[in-house]
Amino acid sequence: MEAHMETPEPASEAAEAASTAAAVLGDDDLLREILLRLGLPTSLVCAAAVSRRWLRCASDPAFLRRFRARNLPLLLGVYVRTPDVQRLRFVPLARGPELAAVVRRGSFDLGEGAGSVWDCRNGRLLADVDGRNVVYSPLHPEQGTDILPEPPIPAEAYTLLFYFTDFLFYENRDDRVSCTSVTVMCTERQAWVYLSDLQAGVWGEGRYSGTIDIPVQGSLRVCEHHALLANRKLYMMCLPHHIIGFDLPSMGSFCIELPDKVQYEYLESIGLSCAEGSGFFLIHMKGFQISVWLHISDITDSSSIGTWKLIDTICLQQVFHHFVELTWDSLPHVVRVAAVGENAEFVLLQIQHKLFYMHISSRAVEEVYEVSPAHGSLYGVYPFMTPWPPAFPALNGGADHDQ
Numbered sequence: 001m002e003a004h005m006e007t008p009e010p011a012s013e014a015a016e017a018a019s020t021a022a023a024v025l026g027d028d029d030l031l032r033e034i035l036l037r038l039g040l041p042t043s044l045v046c047a048a049a050v051s052r053r054w055l056r057c058a059s060d061p062a063f064l065r066r067f068r069a070r071n072l073p074l075l076l077g078v079y080v081r082t083p084d085v086q087r088l089r090f091v092p093l094a095r096g097p098e099l100a101a102v103v104r105r106g107s108f109d110l111g112e113g114a115g116s117v118w119d120c121r122n123g124r125l126l127a128d129v130d131g132r133n134v135v136y137s138p139l140h141p142e143q144g145t146d147i148l149p150e151p152p153i154p155a156e157a158y159t160l161l162f163y164f165t166d167f168l169f170y171e172n173r174d175d176r177v178s179c180t181s182v183t184v185m186c187t188e189r190q191a192w193v194y195l196s197d198l199q200a201g202v203w204g205e206g207r208y209s210g211t212i213d214i215p216v217q218g219s220l221r222v223c224e225h226h227a228l229l230a231n232r233k234l235y236m237m238c239l240p241h242h243i244i245g246f247d248l249p250s251m252g253s254f255c256i257e258l259p260d261k262v263q264y265e266y267l268e269s270i271g272l273s274c275a276e277g278s279g280f281f282l283i284h285m286k287g288f289q290i291s292v293w294l295h296i297s298d299i300t301d302s303s304s305i306g307t308w309k310l311i312d313t314i315c316l317q318q319v320f321h322h323f324v325e326l327t328w329d330s331l332p333h334v335v336r337v338a339a340v341g342e343n344a345e346f347v348l349l350q351i352q353h354k355l356f357y358m359h360i361s362s363r364a365v366e367e368v369y370e371v372s373p374a375h376g377s378l379y380g381v382y383p384f385m386t387p388w389p390p391a392f393p394a395l396n397g398g399a400d401h402d403q
Helices: 009-025 028-036 041-048 054-061 061-070 097-105 155-159 326-330
Strands: 076-080 089-094 112-122 124-129 132-136 162-169 179-186 191-197 227-230 233-238 242-248 253-255 271-273 280-286 291-296 305-314 336-341 346-351 354-359 366-368 379-384
Touching: 028 054, 041 054, 041 097, 054 061, 054 253, 061 326, 076 097, 076 112, 076 305, 076 354, 112 379, 124 253, 155 179, 162 227, 179 305, 191 242, 233 271, 271 336, 280 336, 336 379
Parallel strands: 112 162
Antiparallel strands: 076 089, 076 379, 112 124, 124 132, 162 179, 179 191, 227 233, 233 242, 242 253, 271 280, 280 291, 291 305, 336 346, 346 354, 354 366
16 A cells, blocks of 8 residues: 655645744844845835834944945936036936836936036035035935035135135935035145035034145146045045045145056046045046056055055957947047046046946946037036935834834
């Protein structure tokens, strides 16, 4: 007589599966490993709404640092401007249905008079609108706009050879209108900055940096929109062979010599990008070759000028393939660096009337925008990234089934 094997009842299978899932999801370490692999901040926010325990795991600072290292901010689109149109146009570039839905829910039209962008960080946009500095939150249009008061400019600035002002958001997001006004002041032989912080709608007391001796007399250049605030240091491209820097906590100043054969010839030949941890990236365009450099600095020593490391070199004529046009070789400085992504993940290149996206490591190239020749060339390109850290939901006061 043959043995008869009884098959488990469906109810028993379901109970066993539920028990296994509970054992996995009830382990915080395993839950964090699962959340780590979601890939998108939007997915992490949705998962955090399941329960207080999931929210606690997803919003833990140590976990968020791991998630950020594994999943860098993503490009949602770019704002572009042409010389004859005094308004910024948003070009959506989000990849995948989830990010595309995020863009659709936002409001990216800044209206008439929005001519340029000072800074864009963590979903906030600081733009010049008819001579006023206005903060937008395109992903949260219900928050409206904030018009910033005029920043303080020291009286001596008007008596110097020249000065210029820039605006940069803080690296944190405690207050959506918190930013820093940077006034760079120059003589023939020296430069220094005057900083003032805006918090809760009020400019704080200004503070001066130490002075920097200019290596070559009269070589300092105006560099609005060409500054980088990263890891509590301010870096500015102002000199042909050097970057001037300021340590914000100590207000100490330093001068970094550019790598060998790298020169700041014109505004669009160099781009700066923040790096995870410490330091920053430099993208240099020379003819049809891009070089990617990492400047490594000692975060424990504010006076350290650090060292350079060559990360990558790219020949655009090999990478662009069918995008290459015959007229490129006949034009000087035909390729220009329009913008650089965080951690030098991508670069936006302006070539004549076209804008190209190039992913650095994969060498993937895509034409993303073309302006009519009648409208002139692109005057400004400003990437808009996914914000970080995510804005997690506030759970209601009811019982949490997963405590």
